Amino acid sequence: MRLLRSALIVFGKEIREEARRKESFLASFFFSFISIVLFHFSLDLTGADLSREGSGLLWLIILFAGSLFTGNSFRKEEENGTFQALLLAVSDSGAIFLGKYLANLAFMTSLGFFLLFLSGALLNMPVWNALLPLAFVFTLVNAGYSSLATMISALLSKEKGSALLYPLVLYPLLVPLFMAAAALTGTAMASGPLLGSPWLRLLVLFDILFFVACMLLFEYAAEE
Amino acid sequence: MAEKIRKCAVAATLSAALLNAAALAAVFFYAPVEASMGEAQKIFYYHVPCAIAAYGLLLLSFVMSIAFLSTGQKEYDEWAFSGVETGMVMIACVLVSGATWGRSAWGKWWVWEPRLTSFLILFMTYLSYLLIRALGTGDPRTPKISAVVSIVAFLNVPLVNRAIAWWGSAVHPARIGLEPPMKHTLLLSSFAVALMAASLLLWRVFSARKAEGTEEGNP
Amino acid sequence: MGAVPFLEVREVSRSYGRASALEKVSFFAEKGRNTLVLGPNGAGKSTLLRILALLTRPSSGIILWEGEPVCAKKRGEFRTRLGYLSHQLFLYNHLSAEENLEFFAALYDIPAREQKIVGLMEQFGLASHRSKLAGELSRGMQQRLSLARLFLSDPELLILDEPFTGLDEESSEALRSFLLSLRRFNKAVLLVTHEVREAREIADDLLILDRGRTRYFGEAPPSGKIMDLYHEKTEGSPP
Structure with a gap:
């Protein structure tokens, strides 16, 4: 519980700082x-x-736009060495990962809704009747995205050229997530059945696998 | 230690050369010509073993990366790095042989055939690993960063494969009915390629050890 | 000195790739005493401090806190008991002075947070700057805020890496008198600085490093003699 408490404090700090x-x-x-x-x-x-081609396009934008934000989530901690201060202040570095993960997830969720709104309004994509299933899909995809995005941001934050490296490392790893996202978003927009889709199983597997892996690997990513 | 690796490498190279000669002979003179695809089908005897060797090397890198993170011994890091480098050579062989096959089977150099596509994704994933290595030469953090990337990349392999299989329609012959001589040839060429990959890996590790030895000699 | 030293470092080595930064450094530190660490550039001082702050793992050797080895499982726990200050400020530029302290106080889970923060702000002369963003404070004020942050968690071990860097005359003086007062609070202090002038009167023990090796460890000589000893041990390299 100590972990969760520290994670929420970090999350609160992130929101205030980003604002x-x-x-x-x-x-x-x-x-x-x-x-x-x-x-x-x-x-x-x-x-x-539009439900098929549009959804791939939507996720392509989210993939690129999201990394602009998430890549910075640990790079900004290098400015004043605050990452070390964070490490010293929590007894379990997993709390830092979790706090940053939640902040990235919150951001990705807002970005997702912003894009759904834009694509519905400007490109006439059929989003309005499927908001609930779309929210479901987006949450699951963003949960997977945020795990890898957060861990890799921490991993590369001290590297020279990390702003360049970050997308190059992240995007290939997100290929299966991207495909599941595009397929499920298309299904949701076409009001097709989501539950029972093999893509949904893949998505949930991706989420769990990489959340656990990133949480475990974070300690190594953080220390020198 | 380096000397031992060198001996293994020499042995692996010699036996790889012998076995490859035998395998090539079998491919051209023993295995029958496949009815629908003709001579081009013979690419298969090297295409498939290369794919298996690539997976094997990436698995080795995955295991060695975990060992490196938990112990911090730089020998493990050398094996992990060499595994990826050699694995990339094998992946490149898979892609080139696959494209050549595609040219003769479908008349196009590249089709988005699921298994070939997953090797393309694999190639890009590990390209980022090599990029981190190249940019971070001499940085004490580089081995650790690349170990983490190698672990995550390998965990991703089954997911990539599943996703790509569902995405496109299967062009690959799902199960090829192999005549016994074909099976024998494939078995032989698999061993030949595995030994070739092993010798590349050993030479790579040996050169890393040697570079380290000379550097320690004159600080 | 007690039977078991508060902090003991046993044969700690650290190599970066093929270059070795520290070789079998051993020493100990007691509560209520200030240890000054001196050495030429590249002697491994910062590496040693980062290892003691448990931010870098040693390649070999162990660190003991009150006789207990710092193992992998307990690193996080021990980390929260020490304070580390380097030339970096460890402050969030976009949070106010007070918010910075509040954030770290919450992470450290300090009881009676509000009072403690108000008290520290007073003590470090920050009371009139509490709602200013840390990034907008003057360098001297930032350093004070950084020190206040350091004392939030009441650390038992203080690790200070070049704390005089970038300070004006007045702030250096304040920092010096502050470090002198630390003995009363019974804290073990490790201090790296190349400004020996600033530090000599506060040193109780002295550790001299050169090229990753210990050249001297023991009680510090009277303040005037520190430099002589230093030159003798490091063959005259500038500090």
């Missing part, structure tokens, strides 16, 4: 917005099956 810094989340919201607009010009989506 003041603004740079990371504004960058990724703006990136999503401009991507939606540019996609309108680059792809002719009239007559396309």
Whole structure:
């Protein structure tokens, strides 16, 4: 319980700090917005099956925009060496992982809704009737995304060129998650059945496997 | 220790050369020509063993990375790094042989065939590993960072394979009915490729040890 | 001195890849005494302090707290009992002075937090800056806030890596008198600084490192003689 308590304190700090810094989340919201607009010009989506092609496109944007924010989640702790202060203040470094994980998950959730809103409003994607199943899918996908994104951010935060390396390490690992996300989002938009889909099983497996693995590996990622 | 590795490497290289000669002979003179795909099917005898060897090497790197994280012994890190490097060579062989096969079977160099695609993803994943190695040369944190990446990347392999299998339709012949001579040839070539991979791995580890030895000699 | 020293370091070595930063360094530190660590650049001082702060693992050797070895399982627990200060500030620029202290106090789970924070703010002359963002404070004020943060958790062991860096005359003086007062609070203090002038009168024990090896460990000579001893042990390399 001590772990959870410390994690929530870190989470609270993250929210307050990000609300003041603004740079990371504004960058990724703006990136999503401009991507939606540019996609309108680059792809002719009239007559396309929006629930299928649209969902892949949506996740491509989330993949890129999300890493703008999550990549920074530990890099910013290097500015004043605060990461060491965090390590010294908690008896279990897992609390830092969990706190940052929750903050990234909260951000990814808000980014997801922002993009759903934009794609519904600007690209006429069929999102309005499927909000509940979409929220379900997004939460599961973001849970998996946040585990790897958080751990790898911590892993690379001290590297030179970590801003460049981060997406290169993260994206290939997210391939199965991305495919499940696109497939399930398409199904949800087309009002198809989600439960029983093999993709859902894959997604849940990914979430559990990488949450546990990242929690265990975080200690090694954090220490020198 | 380095001397022992060198001896193993020499032995592996010699036997790999012999076995490969035998395997090539079997491929061209013993195995029958497959009816529908013709001579091009013979790529199969090297394509499949390379894939198996690649998985084996990545598994080795996964295990060695765990050993490195838990003990901190840099020998484990050398094995893990060498495993990925040699594994990447094998993956490259899989991709090239797969593309060549694709050219003769479907008339295109690249089709998004599930198993080939999963090797492409594998290639990209481990490319990021090599990138971390290359950028972080000399950084004391690099071995640990790459160990973590190697572990996560390997855990991801079954998920990638499943996902890609569901995504596209299966083009790969799911089960090829092999005639006995074909089976024998495949078995032989599998051993040949495995030995070749092992000798590459051993030479790689040996050169790492040697580089370290000379550096320690003149600080 | 008691039978079991408060902190004991036994043959600690650390190598980075093939280069070795520390070789079999052994010493001990007692509560209520200040240990000054001196050495030329690259002697391994910072590495040693990071190892003692349990932020870096030694390649070999052990650290004992009150006779108990710091094993992998207990590292986190021991970490919360020490205070570490380096040239970095360990402050969040986008949180106010008070919020910084509140955040760390909550993480350390300190009882009667509010009072403690108010008390520390007073003590370090920060009371009038409590709601300013840490990033907007002057360097001297930031250093004070950093010290206040260090004392939140009432650490038994204090590890200070070049704390005088970047301080103006007035703040250095404040820090020096503060370090002198620490003896009364019964804390073990380890201090690395190349400004021997600042530190000589507060040193009880002296550890001299050169190229990763211990050159001297023992009671510090009278303040005027420290430099002589230092030059003798390190063959005249500048500190």
